[in-house]
Amino acid sequence: MQVNGTPYRCIWLEADKRTVGIIDQTKLPHRFETVSLRTLNDTIVAISDMLVRGAPLIGATAAYGVCLGLTEQSKDCSDTHLEKICAALIAARPTAVNLRWAVERMRSLLTDLPPEERVEAAYQEAALICDEDAQANESLGEHGLKLIRKKYEETGKPVNLLTHCNAGWLATVDWGTALSPIFKAQQAGIPIHVWVDETRPRNQGAHLTTWELASAGIDHHLIVDNSGGHLMQQGKVDLCIVGTDRTTCTGDVCNKIGTYLKALAAADNNIPFYVALPSSTIDWTLEHGAAIPIEERDQEEVLLVSGLAENGEIQKVRIAPEQTRAANPAFDVTPARLITGLITERGICKPNKKSLLSVFPEYME
Amino acid sequence: MQVNGTPYRCIWLEADKRTVGIIDQTKLPHRFETVSLRTLNDTIVAISDMLVRGAPLIGATAAYGVCLGLTEQSKDCSDTHLEKICAALIAARPTAVNLRWAVERMRSLLTDLPPEERVEAAYQEAALICDEDAQANESLGEHGLKLIRKKYEETGKPVNLLTHCNAGWLATVDWGTALSPIFKAQQAGIPIHVWVDETRPRNQGAHLTTWELASAGIDHHLIVDNSGGHLMQQGKVDLCIVGTDRTTCTGDVCNKIGTYLKALAAADNNIPFYVALPSSTIDWTLEHGAAIPIEERDQEEVLLVSGLAENGEIQKVRIAPEQTRAANPAFDVTPARLITGLITERGICKPNKKSLLSVFPEYME
Numbered sequence: 001m002q003v004n005g006t007p008y009r010c011i012w013l014e015a016d017k018r019t020v021g022i023i024d025q026t027k028l029p030h031r032f033e034t035v036s037l038r039t040l041n042d043t044i045v046a047i048s049d050m051l052v053r054g055a056p057l058i059g060a061t062a063a064y065g066v067c068l069g070l071t072e073q074s075k076d077c078s079d080t081h082l083e084k085i086c087a088a089l090i091a092a093r094p095t096a097v098n099l100r101w102a103v104e105r106m107r108s109l110l111t112d113l114p115p116e117e118r119v120e121a122a123y124q125e126a127a128l129i130c131d132e133d134a135q136a137n138e139s140l141g142e143h144g145l146k147l148i149r150k151k152y153e154e155t156g157k158p159v160n161l162l163t164h165c166n167a168g169w170l171a172t173v174d175w176g177t178a179l180s181p182i183f184k185a186q187q188a189g190i191p192i193h194v195w196v197d198e199t200r201p202r203n204q205g206a207h208l209t210t211w212e213l214a215s216a217g218i219d220h221h222l223i224v225d226n227s228g229g230h231l232m233q234q235g236k237v238d239l240c241i242v243g244t245d246r247t248t249c250t251g252d253v254c255n256k257i258g259t260y261l262k263a264l265a266a267a268d269n270n271i272p273f274y275v276a277l278p279s280s281t282i283d284w285t286l287e288h289g290a291a292i293p294i295e296e297r298d299q300e301e302v303l304l305v306s307g308l309a310e311n312g313e314i315q316k317v318r319i320a321p322e323q324t325r326a327a328n329p330a331f332d333v334t335p336a337r338l339i340t341g342l343i344t345e346r347g348i349c350k351p352n353k354k355s356l357l358s359v360f361p362e363y364m365e
Numbered sequence: 366m367q368v369n370g371t372p373y374r375c376i377w378l379e380a381d382k383r384t385v386g387i388i389d390q391t392k393l394p395h396r397f398e399t400v401s402l403r404t405l406n407d408t409i410v411a412i413s414d415m416l417v418r419g420a421p422l423i424g425a426t427a428a429y430g431v432c433l434g435l436t437e438q439s440k441d442c443s444d445t446h447l448e449k450i451c452a453a454l455i456a457a458r459p460t461a462v463n464l465r466w467a468v469e470r471m472r473s474l475l476t477d478l479p480p481e482e483r484v485e486a487a488y489q490e491a492a493l494i495c496d497e498d499a500q501a502n503e504s505l506g507e508h509g510l511k512l513i514r515k516k517y518e519e520t521g522k523p524v525n526l527l528t529h530c531n532a533g534w535l536a537t538v539d540w541g542t543a544l545s546p547i548f549k550a551q552q553a554g555i556p557i558h559v560w561v562d563e564t565r566p567r568n569q570g571a572h573l574t575t576w577e578l579a580s581a582g583i584d585h586h587l588i589v590d591n592s593g594g595h596l597m598q599q600g601k602v603d604l605c606i607v608g609t610d611r612t613t614c615t616g617d618v619c620n621k622i623g624t625y626l627k628a629l630a631a632a633d634n635n636i637p638f639y640v641a642l643p644s645s646t647i648d649w650t651l652e653h654g655a656a657i658p659i660e661e662r663d664q665e666e667v668l669l670v671s672g673l674a675e676n677g678e679i680q681k682v683r684i685a686p687e688q689t690r691a692a693n694p695a696f697d698v699t700p701a702r703l704i705t706g707l708i709t710e711r712g713i714c715k716p717n718k719k720s721l722l723s724v725f726p727e728y729m730e
Contacts, residue, residue: 029686195692198667200565200589203684210689222691224565224667225590226623230659230697233625258591260598264629294595302563302589305670307682317672317682319568321394324575326587327560332595 001169001183003032003215009174010057011064011130017123018071020064024051025170029211030308037061040069040085047092047099050202054171055245055281056133059098062089063126066106070119077115082107095254095295095331097246097283102129130173136278136345137175144181144241144276144343148190151238158191158219160238162228165199165256166208167243167276177243177276179212181343186218194220195231199256201301201328225258229265240266240273241343247275247282249363251336251351252289257329263338275334275351276343282356284363289333302326366534366548368397368580374539375422376429376495382488383436385429389416390535394576395673402426405434405450412457412464415567419536420610420646421498424463427454428491431471435484442480447472460619460660460696462611462648467494495538501643501710502540509546509606509641509708513555516603523556523584525603527593530564530621531573532608532641542608542641544577546708551583559585560596564621566666566693590623594630605631605638606708612640612647614728616701616716617654622694628703640699640716641708647721649728654698667691 001008012021020037026049027033035051037043043065046052052061069085070077086103093099109125110118151159165171167178175183185192194213199205206222213220223231231237240262246254253259253275266273286292303326304316320326336351349355357364366373377386385402391414392398400416402408408430411417417426434450435442451468458464474490475483516524530536532543540548550557559578564570571587578585588596596602605627611619618624618640631638651657668691674680685691701716714720722729 196689198565198684200563200591206684206689210685214686214688220689222667222685222689224622224693226565226621226626226697227692227694229625229629230622230694231692233655233698256591257589257595260594261591261626261630264594264633265626268629290598302587305672305682305684307670307684309674309680309682315674315680315682317670317674317680319563319571319670319672320575320587321579323579324561324571324585324587327592327596328589329592329595332591333598 001174009130009134010052010170011060011173013127020068022046022052022061023170025053025208026051027314029207030314037064037068039072040065040088043068044088044092053204054166055096055098055243056137056172056177056278057170058093058096059102059280060126060130060133060173062099063102063106063129065089066103067119067122067126070122077118079111082110093295094293095245098280101280105129133172133278133280134174137172137177137180139345140177140276140278140343141175141180141184143347144274145184145188147239147274148181148185148192149188152190158193159185160193160195160236162195162197162231162237162240162262163209164197164205164242164259164262166204168209168212170208170212171243177278178241179209180276181241182218183216186216192218194218195228195237196220196222197225197228197258197262198222199258200225228262232265232269232271237271240271241276244275244277244281245331246292247277247342248286248289249282249284249356250287250353251339251342251356253334253339254289254292254331255334257332260332260334263334267338272340273338274341274343275339278345279360289335292333294332295330297328297330299326299328302328366539374495374499375417375535376425376538385433387411387417387426388535390418390573391416392679394572395679402429402433404437405430405453408433409453409457418569419531420461420463420608421502421537421542421643422535423458423461424467424645425491425495425498425538427464428467428471428494430454431468432484432487432491435487442483444476447475447483458660459658460610463645466645470494498537498643498645499539502537502542502545504710505542505641505643505708506540506545506549508712509639510549510553512604512637512639513546513550513557514553517555523558524550525558525560525601527560527562527596527602527605527627528574529562529570529607529624529627531569533574533577535573535577536608542643543606544574545641546606547583548581551581557583559583560593560602561585561587562590562593562623562627563587564623565590569621593627597630597634597636602636605636606641609640609642609646610696611657612642612707613651613654614647614649614721615652615718616704616707616721618699618704619654619657619696620699622697625697625699628699632703637705638703639706639708640704643710644725654700657698659697660695662693662695664691664693667693
């Protein structure tokens, strides 16, 4: 995607072919700054402090984290060190399955190679993971586009979409998941309008989704997370599309906290509720969403809100009394029964095991 | 209720028996400041800028607004002027029915009196409206207490309540609506814990409910509006109690935006969802919640978040890019089918016309 006319991905190799470049997403939308990752620890901090976030991008970053772990000071490519690197990366964030998926893919490839070949192979594989992610997201965008086009052809009016959190290109290597069909619709000349949930506590909707849509010239309104149900009752939402951090093989979806509430409202108002995902987000080992570990993050994310102060500085303000503590579960699980369909890189399927396996038969037992 | 050991109501007459005192709720929880209202316009600004808010308190403030309109400079107590005062007050906020209810009660009393008796009668009636509100809320608190006590007796464990927005004593003259049973439970020694929805965009939960609970020593956690559904799925909520700005005679409830989403989640998880209200909040003329006008407030309430900066000043920070616009509906309608019961000053009833009329037979046609 383009930033002020320059094409960007969310992660790239710098000129030395070793250092990894990322966008510091904690500064958006107020500042566009890039950061260089040079060590495994840089990578872990970038993931846990959410300079990068979004399941697919976390996976891609972790893949490069393995590369950086093998090349930093010690240049230790032994099995033992590789194991340590992988364990440290997986511990950085517990919920998104792409992190584990990408690390396991790197580990399984590298373990079979002699140590002296591991660095080159790691960089090659990380680049491949990035390319595949961008390609899968573009492809699922084409499939999702059909839903938007169909709605437009039915009504002849601008299609009103609602999305939660940021599942745009900033959440992936490129294109995004939930926003990929929206970018495709814009390019296809279909009139659209997007309701953007601000997505407290970290406001990825307010900070990132709005910024992506504004940059692409897509009509949108920011709303508080409380508003979506009312807008659906009023007939102002045609279609919901969200992303996912982990999807069970039975179609339960673990996504940013609050997704479940929007899915309930969509079901109550007969509004289609779709989840867009590259298949790397599917956890084929899990049957029940309730078994997914939900990350509990620092209460300060709830108690302090970050934004641009009048003096042009990014500041945090405290919204609660000094004595008040906060709870901060980062994700919730939307049961398959509330989901209309899953938009994958191979097409749209129902949120159940049979339908998922019909699209991804290689996972059949 | 007490603030630092001093008993307060949310509205009072100052020593001159003419000026009206209120708490500036836009400064809480960071500053406790009171403001003097001396004119009709002071009153309208206090209501529309939300220095006072909460349906019952808006009603009480509007009643005193009539008094101030009759006593300011012109001292004009004519029918024409009285009509102008009433119309201006009713226009200040469109959704809460107590505003209209209180103004109509004042108008109907005063119209029947000769102009020279109107000022004294107005101050007497406004004081009566305040006393009745405090009494109704204390009384509904006793009824709601039974629900909390029953849950405690069933489980023997601390009762986990969830509430949205602020329906505490700050939303009324005293005691509050949704929080009144909670204060009563605390006084009765029943162990309780409250999940407080922050309630974007104006964060009345984060600013006011937390402050009330902290002041009363009641165990609580602040949560983002997105979290309640997940907590219910996890079995961490025993009972939801919210307030209402307008209730139809069929039991539909118009309350702060986002209430509907919590009611959906409560229904999906078989958790009782109660609405606490003094009967002044019931609109006996309305059968359908969908007919209630929903106030659309300034987009800046969504785009800017107010809080305490590190330097100790109350500041606003912008959370979205410069180009992004916001939509800001202030209320939504929760249909009666999602509500377990209505907690009124005369007891708990089902959210339907028959049950409401059995408790308030004087409204039978």
